[in-house]
Amino acid sequence: MAELAYLPPGVDFATELVEGLRARHPDLSRVTLFVNSQRMARRVTDRLTQGAPSFLPRLHVLSDLGRHPILADLPPAPGRLSRLLDLSRLIERLLTAQPDLAPRAALFDLSQSLAALADEMSDEGVAPETLAGLDVSGHSAHWARTQAFLAIIGPLLQGGRARKAADRLAARLSGPVVVAGSTASRGANLLLMRAVAEHPEGALVLPGFDPDLPPAVWATMEDQLSAEDHPQYRYKRLTDLLGLTPADLTPWTTTLPEDPDRNRLISLSLRPAPVTDQWRTEGALLPPLPEASKGLSLIHAPSPRTEALALALAIRQAVGQRRKVALITPDRNLARRVTAELDRWGITPDDSAGVPLALSPPGRLLRQVARAFEAPVTPDVLVALLKHPLAGSGLKRGLHLRLTRELELELRRKGPAFPDAAFLRAWALARPEDGAAEWGQAMARALDWLGAPAPSDLAGHLARHRAAIEALACEPNSELWKKDAGIAALDLMTTLQAEEAEGADLSPSDYRRLFEAEISGGTVRSAVVAHPLVSIHGPREAREVQAQVLILAGLNEGIWPATPSPDPWLNRQMRKEAGLLLPERQIGLSAHDWQQAVAAEEVILSRALRDAEAETVPARWLNRLCNLMAGLPDRQGPEALAAMKTRGAAWLDRAARLEEPEAPLPPEPRPAPAPPVSARPARLSLTRISTLIRDPYAIYAQYVLRLRPLDPLRPEPDPRDRGNAIHRILETFVKERPSETLTQAKARLLAISETVLAEETPFPSARLLWLARIEKAADHFLFQDRKHGGKAQQVETKGEIAVEDTGFTLFGIPDRIDVLPDGRLHLIDYKTGTPPTKKQQAAFDLQLHLAAAMAERGGFGDPAEVGMISYIGLSGDKAIDTPLTPAEIDEIWARFVKLIRAYQGENQGYTARRAVFDTRYPGDYDHLSRFGEWDMTEKAKTVRLSDDPL
Template sequence: TLLPRIRLLTDMADPAALRDLPAPVPPLRRRLELTGLVSKLLDAQPDLAPRAALFDLADSLATLMDEMQDEGVSPDQIAALDVSDESGHWQRALSFLNIVQRYFEQGEEAPDTIAFRRYALEERLKRWQETPPEHPVILAGSTGSRGGTHRLMCAVSRLPQGALVLPGYDFDMPGPVWGGLTDALSGEDHPQFRFARLLHELALDPVTLPHWHDQPAPSATRNRLVSLALRPAPVTDQWRSEGVHLPELTEATEKLTLVEANSKREEAMAIALRLRQAAEEGTTAALITPDRMLTRQVTAALDRWDIVPDDSAGIPLQLTPPGRFLRQVAALFQRDLTAESLLSLLKHPLTHSGSERNTHLRATRELELHIRKKSWPFPQPELIEAWGEAEGFPDWAHWVAETFCQPPLHGTQALSDWLMIHVERAEAIASGPAKGDSELWKEGAGRKARQVVAELEGEASHGTDLDARDYADLFGAILAKGELRDRDAPHPHILIWGTLEARVMGAELLILGGLNEGSWPEIPGADPWLNRRMRHKAGLLLPERRIGLAAHDFQQAVAADEVWITRALKSDDAETVPARWVNRLMNLMNGLPAKQGPDALKAMQARGRHWLALARQVEAPIK
């Protein structure tokens, strides 16, 4: 073949080896199975955890299982940990870990997706060891942060024509610093730690590593500045010794803008104004942030100029009209119907969308006025029907009384039964009294919601018996995992990326938004199973891994040609803390007056204040 074979890292299985492996279990089925197992354990031992934590525990247990499969850590290794000083918590954790033991025994259960990927990778590496391929094999764009990827990178580097292309490699970091990045407990949060570990294992000198190409960096002096700012904490004294050798910083930061807004709304408006200018000039601009609330605010601000950004993440399915509608219907099974829940659902755009929507809205308005006048906290079906006869909406009032005013469902039912009555009631509410063709399953959001429901229906037999509250929580959690790309045609030059997408794409202008602690980098989630020391002993990933990857994303993105760094000084009326990398960069620049560091920082802030002033003018009320 003349064209190269291009594969994702998650699709490295040898087609010939797939015949010998059992088909992987769908992730939803495994999650439902874990939910059932945790539910039975909580029923048997109620003191282990509150019932409200059922789905969070099942989720975190599934995440831990995936990580153990990917890192090649067995439950026996976890059970063998020395926990003499934390026996109480550990015994509770072991109770949960013991119920998933069978999923790690090959042949006992069909493998889940991560285990299947690991088995396929092991088969591939075994074949390579027996008969190494003679053709070129190039692995590009990975930091090797996961165990399976790290093993694959090591194997590729040892092939006759194997090559690794490392993204965001720091060529300005000296050898002694590379040599100090060996301990995960102290260096995992550094952006280059994963490369240091890989090169150490391959016995390669990080300083002499060759460049992939000869194209110069957009700003080599800025790369030197950022590299020095991000040095590991034990060697930050090098700021004094190496900072004097940096060139003048005004040139390095000439295309760097620092926006420090008073609020997240002001930050979003300043970003939107700059994106609008980029759209007018035909410049490709991308907002990079893990903060989904900020991206929604920026999207809303751009809407006033009819600019629809190309958002790589789209909208969470649970926040789309069908997602909200289905969650509201699921809540009806839990408690007696309140006036608030009745009116909010009647006003939903998908309710009574089959036909005669105008009549429905008029009747809803009249019913709301009557409910407020009579102060009905819990509208009763006979009262609604009597009101409908008096006001000339008998059929509509009968439909409301019959469809909405049903008593709550007590006790447990099978998941498949819950789905059946949930979908039937949702379709009845959406179609209206005429039972016409509603808008519930139409458009992109409706089709996606129908797809998720159909998938859940197909796997419902693997679920457990649930009460109304547990079912609503489960359904909402499954919806939350779905995403919908905007159905409208986005602007070709205005992009919104997560940090993952930004690793492999570039733009003329990069806006790094939400650079505050807790946002970028995100705070590592609480681990109910293993603490930091136990994870390190077991060979699992440390919480600092996410911070190190976020630092690598920042270092790679800030090296672009024109870059904005934005943050809000306050969030929800509370003072924020700048991201550690921004803090380091500002402190380093302020400490280098001989290199015009303070002046360069003030110039960056002045460029940001210009756009903040424009944002305040846009938001100012018209007098």
């Protein structure tokens, strides 16, 4: 009979496995050894090669059963990608017939989940007929539809090389055969392990078996639906299949765990929910908990960033003490944060996961280009591509960066909204830099490939994708396909191009989703010189890592354990009836990883109390452990838990001290800079006088410091564009002035609107929306246009005037100046927003009042008396008419001159946000004035600035 053995949590599995092998088999060359992973195979090989020379066993990896030489006579497996596309075509027909089943965008997600289901069925030995025979009468109609679909495509769900290999190996076992490190969680592995357990010279070595679990608890784990998430459930199932009990398992070696008392504590905390009443009875039998938990520290960090810094400090201390330390976490973002924090001390960890290919420089560029296929290229997409470190790497890098910067400024200021290859060539040809024309030709070749291509098969999309990215990088002299990441990216493209994936055409969006799914599975393992004492691993590797300090990080629900992925094809009950794996299986495996990892010599447990969105929930096993300890006062549990938290808080205190500045920085006061009079603006437009009154600091920043806000990189139909277009429409309408009826005038206004919007606005949706608004406001405008009987004398005409003896010039362009029947002038300003009220006009919005004063003083030609000013709202039916007398205009002008003289005084500062209209909304220069360090109630501090910049 085969030997069924185990190694408890907290022992070095590889070391003890080799010790047991040598004790049982002096001639290891006769042994066939199956281990669970490649990493375990490397560790076992390292242990075997230490000590006296000897022959090695035949070593195989269970995760690679599908590639075992025993399957050499079988034809090669079909390409994974071609299989995925075959499934996607079937699902596309399903979604066409039943569009309410799922959105079209989920096509490849459904294809991948269906492929995973087919692999699982093959691995677990579930025939397609089993799914067709399931009783779904008690389930919703959705599951009946998916069952019918699965029955139709049943032949495509067959296969499974791993199970075939297990079948053949089970029939050909000879000599000593040992399966070590597997939890029997997958069907193919379980099949092989059952055969080995029946082999006379077979042996099973189970990792992380819990000998502290009482027989009564083992007996309760019968129902898969309720017990699957327990870390020991898979061993219960295995022993039941073998006709044994857990008590029949024997230790593989006599080595004890690092802390048996802690293992008993962890075992009790993980009891299945129906028997947690045993916490009271068996908890009283535990040893004193301060001693059992002395090697545990618990960190409750306020944020993921603080958690990463605290863990980096713990790793740094372990390195300083020459102790081996390993970070175990499923959270790759946390792992990258810790790696970044360690960089400040020059510590590079050995990260087993490497860097995701999708996040490497060539991977990011490949994804950006794939997204650029979905729609016409916009300025933000183009600039993002050109600013990528690999873009233009085959040319002179300095020239590429300089021209990219100048192109960005050009696109921000003038557009176009959709730059193409012709624009880029023309722009580069006009540049004075040497090599600019050649650069423009090279980048334009890449633009020729971008845009929104027509649907194509996979080979066509891949060829276009590769041509575009190589043109962008300026191959063959670029860095695109070099170094580890470049080589991995080229391998991916070559592999995809080698796939025999003929069939229906893919839209650019379909291709982008397919490519992103493929590249997301790739990793890059760069040949870096890692620190020999520091490593980072995923939870599955907990049994393969031996370190003096083990850090279990990211202990929050949804991370550890991860939330099970939803299955769109089968629900939990249907999976159970079919003999497939339940979603809780992954939780149970994660619990098993936790039970092994937490048994190490010294363990730091950490979690963040909040993530980027909300408060987090602690991992269920950590929560159970804390609740158990807190409920055992007789065993000094609360004191032990407090000591764990105190040890963890020490790392948070060190992280806070590391981040704390040496001296507190006082907040900046509300600024009111007073530059030299010679540096102050000598000219302002009518529209900027309101800004001078409300937010003088903005005038200082724009005209003294010469800082102007950049236009957005991606042009969008914003209110300013709408205002410009409408002003041009009204200017054209007013200037023509034919003899016409009101109906004819409205038709002419709308015709002009269509023409101007077609020329001014490249966004079809905006054109339709704005034209509808103009049509709605047309009657209101035409009424206001004729209400006072005036005739347009000037339309959009610029004027200016010197402000007495101040040396200051006021200029502006009123929308319209009419001559009223009595000969006086009527100044009109169109507002696409809300017109200012009369109170606002009197105190702040002096634009038309000052324009009236300019007109009376000859600012727009011959001096003439102004009788009225009007603000006409074009987004509603508002119009505010304000009759004026010469005395009122003189009074406004006198106030204005006083304002200008005040700002010509050396001690007059430009106060930030002096009287803004709405304090809730930020201004263009609030970041420069440090708004937030001061508030609107604070008195401004005037600071005189020197003429000498030094």
